[in-house]
Amino acid sequence: MLVGIGPGSVEHMTGRARAAIAEADTIIGYVTYIKLVADLIEGKEVIRKSMTEELDRAIEALARARAGKKVALVSSGDAGVYGMAGPTYEVLFEAGWTPDSGIAVEIVPGASALNSCAALVGAPLTHDFCAISLSDLLTPWPVIARRLDAVAQADFVVALYNPKSGRRTQQIVQAQQLLLRHRRPDTPVAIVKSAYRRREQISFTTLDQMAEADIGMLSTVLIGNSQTFVREGRMVTPRGYANKYALEEGGATRAGEQAGRSLSTGLLGWLRALQAEHQAGATPDELARRHRLPADYIVQALLAPAEAPTAAAAEEGEA
Incomplete structure (x- = not known):
């Protein structure tokens, strides 16, 4: 069982995550994650691994499962988002595993860091967003840089994972430079460290000041788009209702728009305008x-x- 434990506090774990840990004979995970579930694993076999030993965790989990153990391999956040699900499946497939080979695999979803951190700072992910890891331990930097440039130009809200460490100090600076090519310097940024954990810290800054902020490996950086604002200590990205409805007039539909229909500047309206321009x-x-x-x-x-x-x-197309 690949168990996403969410941000780490027991009250933010799903019922299935707690049950999976209770069912398991063996618990495997990064030392910090093991500490987060310490109250749930008393009396169980516990195997602690270091930060860069992800493949070792997956190999150990497979070995224990082959020995007849029920294994919970824990990840913070969601096991499928920068977590252990991917490397575990790679190890399984390399070992010749199939769903009929006698070892059942279950992924137990959990709230990822971007969900947890967004909940603490307001509603920054209400419109289109993406996640990018700044870790270049396994991904070439030009790949990361191209992704940063593309999402900045496309006006996505961006959640940066693994933004900075003791050895990787320049990646956040390079990310800032790439984003500033397309974003205003005063673009809102929220930095959340250790969300829902004992040393939780929340701070707000702007894109031009982001690299000077206190950022580490336990931080998630949320960077707004062109519409994101901070008010009363809350970071909000509008969903776009103001494009269709006059909020200042009690939500009346704006001229040229229809409730429940695409915007006048949606696909068909844009195509008509484009063809007229041509x-x-x-x-x-x-x-x-x-x-x-x-x-x-x-x-x-x-x-x-x-x-x-x-x-x-x-109807004919649907048929």
């Missing part, structure tokens, strides 16, 4: 620059139908 003389290259989209995509969009299908056509 008919007015704008070239695909000009439209690509104007909308900050690839030119070949613009060419395809100009050929796409800009009207919704009829009810009959929609």
Whole structure:
């Protein structure tokens, strides 16, 4: 059982996570994670591993399972998000494991760091977001840098995992530089250390000041998008209701918009506007620059139908 224990406090673990640990004969995990579940593992075989021994944990779990033990391999957060699920499956497949080989595998989900930290600072993940790890122990830096540049340009809220350590001090600086190419210096940033644990720390800063903040391996960094704001100590990313509804007028629908329908600037509305711009003389290259989209995509969009299908056509497509 690959058990996500959430941020670490027992009250934030799922009922299934607690039950899985109770059922297990053997508990395996990073020493810090073992400490977080110490109250739940009394009387069990406990195998503690160091930070960089992820494959050793998976190999040990397989060996114990083959010996007939019921094993709980614990991860903080969610086992499938920068956790032990991936390396464990790699070890299993390398050993020739199949679902019918006699060893059952269960992944027990848990709240990842981005969920836990977001809950503490407000609602920063209400709109599109992504997670990027700054650890280059296993991922080449150019890959990480390209991802940072892409999400910054695309205006995602960004959750940075593994932002800084005693040896890796420049990755957060490089990330800041890449993000500042596309984001305002005053973009809100929240830094949460040890969420829901004894030494929890929460601080707010801005993108241009981010690299000077107190950040370590136990920190998660949440960087807002162009709409994110901080008010009354809460970081919020609007979902976009103000695009359709006049909140200052009691939520009345704005002119040109319809409740329950795509925005007037949604796909079909945008296609109609794009094609009108093209008919007015704008070239695909000009439209690509104007909308900050690839030119070949613009060419395809100009050929796409800009009207919704009829009810009959929609039913036929569904059939």
